[in-house]
Amino acid sequence: MLRSLDIRDILIIDRLELAFQPGLNVLTGETGAGKSILLDSLGFVLGWRGRAELVRSGVDQGEVMAVFDLPDGHAARAVLEEAGLPVEDELILRRVNTKDGRKTAWVNDRRCSGEVLRALSDTLVELHGQFDDRGLLNPRGHMAMLDDFGNHSKDLDVLRRQWRAVGAVRKTLEQAEADLAAVRAEEEFLRHAVAELDTLDPQPQEEAALDAKRRLMQGAERIREDVSKALAAIGYEGAEGLVNDATRWLEGAADQAEGRLTGPLEALLRVQDALGEAQAGVEATLEALAFDPSELEHAEERLFAIRALARKHEVLPDDLGGFADTLREKLTAMDQGEGNVADLRAALAAEEKTYGEMAAKLTAKRQKAARALDKAMAAELAPLKMERAVFTTEITAADAGPDGQDAVVFTVATNPGAPSGPLNKIASGGELSRFLLALKVCLTAQISGITMIFDEIDRGVGGATADAVGRRLAALADGAQVLVVTHSPQVAARGAHHWRVEKRVAKGQTTSAVVPLDEVARVDEIARMLSADKVTDVAREAAKSLIMDK
Known part of the structure; x- marks a missing residue:
């Protein structure tokens, strides 16, 4: 229950303290006296989004403080606990707005965000303004109203989680299908490239080895003739033969040379050894230079094939083996992807089936709640002089979504035998106000501890109808707290507590005051x-x- 509202320096209010009571609290006054400012101020301290500039002219900041009683089990206690704020029997909300637009809020003397204020306000106050029936006219909000009436919040939470699960699997499936389609688009290329690489089977460092072998064989033809000549020059027909002859001749003369030829003979022996070593090396070189011309052709063909394949795939020759492994992995992934897509499709079907079952159960609950709401509305409309009107909650099939697969529309028939239709086309202004009041009474019947505020809910009605509205508001306030801003004397007369909002002018300044x-x-x-x-x-x-x- 709202116990007090303290407003300082907000618009044309300099200082105002209001102490509200249980039951029906009535605020009246001339048009423009400032009744809407009271609601703006209350909305400000509750974190509602409203006017951008609230601070009274000539001051640095404006402030609003609201005090609520919180009985045991009040929904606001859970909000406070979740936000880590003190939980007490008395809830004090205070919010300051500086002239430069900065806003600061406190809950029980602890700083808090506007988001926390708005969460608290949902459990503390329900405002029905003079244009609030526009929400009633918008079918997009009808299903939420029905779900509130039927207390379907837990079912909706579960269904929304399931809808997200369906979406997650569907997104994964779509990505898997896209990946598989991309691989399939290049499947022919992949299989041809892998076969080509497997046939060639390039090895690491093979390109460098083939290039060296090719260059060696190409150079062999040019140097083989000179190497052969050199072998002949140092062989038996050349230097070896001459050295042998010289050695033989010197050995024949050595006995008569009295030792003078010993050194030369030893040198010639060393020359013979060196010639033999040189001859062996040259012969080995000639043997290495010997090749089959077809071998050069084969080496060149393989070298050119490796280089061409490397250019084709834009990789280094030594990377062709790894590139082939990458292509094989893509083909393997494609084969596995087909199985993965099949598994995902089965998983999606299972998730959609679960969603469908949950949605069908929620539809059944909505249909039951719709019948209860229609019955409750019939009971509420009669005291409001609309006993001949018929309110119907229509539920039709709709595309599946996070809130189910239903479309909900409120329709009315204001006279017997008349066709039913949307509220904005069938009901007059006064009828809309009464439909709104009846609907709000039905929707809040199960809510306890909330202060209901009606801003000119009686507009467009008068006489006996206004009296009926006043009586229903008084009945609604029995055991609860209702605040009504009204221009109807019939409604004002039903109040248990009455304040008048009036404008005052002093020293050239206009202020608003509220008088009990x-x-x-x-x-x-x-x-x-x-x-x-x-x-x-x-x-x-x-x-x-x-x-x-x-």
């Missing part, structure tokens, strides 16, 4: 509402009659 009314002042205020500016004795008697009739 005693019984005498209340009679005068309701008489003013009945007879406009001039309050007559007849009007006072009529006001007293309205008050006593409650």
Whole structure:
């Protein structure tokens, strides 16, 4: 319950303290007196998004403080616990707005965010403004209203999680199918490239070895003739033969040379050894230079094939083996991807089946809630002088989504035999207000501990109909707290507590004040509402009659 509202320096309010009570609290006053400012101020401290500039002209900041009573089990306690804020029987909300637009909020003297304020406000206050029936006219909000009435929040949470699970599997499947399609698009290339690489089977460092072998064989033809000549020159027909002859001749003369030829003979022996070593090396070289011309042709063909394949795939020759492994992996992934896609399709079908079952159960619950809501609305419309009207909650099939596969629309038929249709096409302004009141009463019947505020809910009605609205508001306030901003004397007369909002001008400044009314002042205020500016004795008697009739 809202216990008090303290407003300082907000718009044309300099300082205002209001102490609200249980039951029906009524605020009246001339148009433009500042009744909407009270609601703006309350909305500000509750974190609602409203006017951008609230600070009264000439001051640095404005401030609003609201005090609520929180009985045990109140929904606001859970919000406070989740936010890590103190939980007490008294909830104090305070919010400051500086003239440069900065906003700061406190909950029980602890700083908090606007998001926390808004979460708390959902459990503390429900506002039904004079244009709130526009929400009733929008079919997009009808299903949410029905779900609130049927208390389907847990079912919706579970269904939304399942919808997200379906979406996650579907997204994974779509990506897997796209990947598989991309691989399949190049399947022919992959298989041809792998076969080509497997046939050639290039080895690491093979390109460098083939290039060296090729260059050696190409150079062999040019140097073989010279090497052969050199072998002949140092062989038996050349230097070896001459050295042998010289050695033989010197050995024949050595006995008569008295030792003078010993050194030369030893040198010639060394020359013979060196010639033999040189001859062996040259012969080995000639043997290495010997090749089959077809071998050069084969080496060149393989070398050119390796280099051409490397250019084709834009890799280094030594990387062809690894590149072939990569292509094989893609083909393997394609084969595995087909199985993966099949598994994902089965998983998606299972998730969609589970979703369908959950959605069907929610549809059944909505249909049951719709029948209960229609029955409750019929009971609420009768006291509001609309006993002949028929309110129907229509549920039709719709595309699947996070909130199920239903479309919900509220339709009405205001007279027997008349066709039903959307509210905005069938109901008049006064009828819309009463439909709204009846619907809000039905939707809040199971909610306890919340303050309901009605801003000119009685617009467009008068006489007996306004009296019926006032009686329903008074009944709604029995055991609860209802705040009503009204221009209807019939509604004002039903209030248990009455305040008048008035404008005052002092020293060239206009301010708004709220005055609590005693019984005498209340009679005068309701008489003013009945007879406009001039309050007559007849009007006072009529006001007293309205008050006593409650």
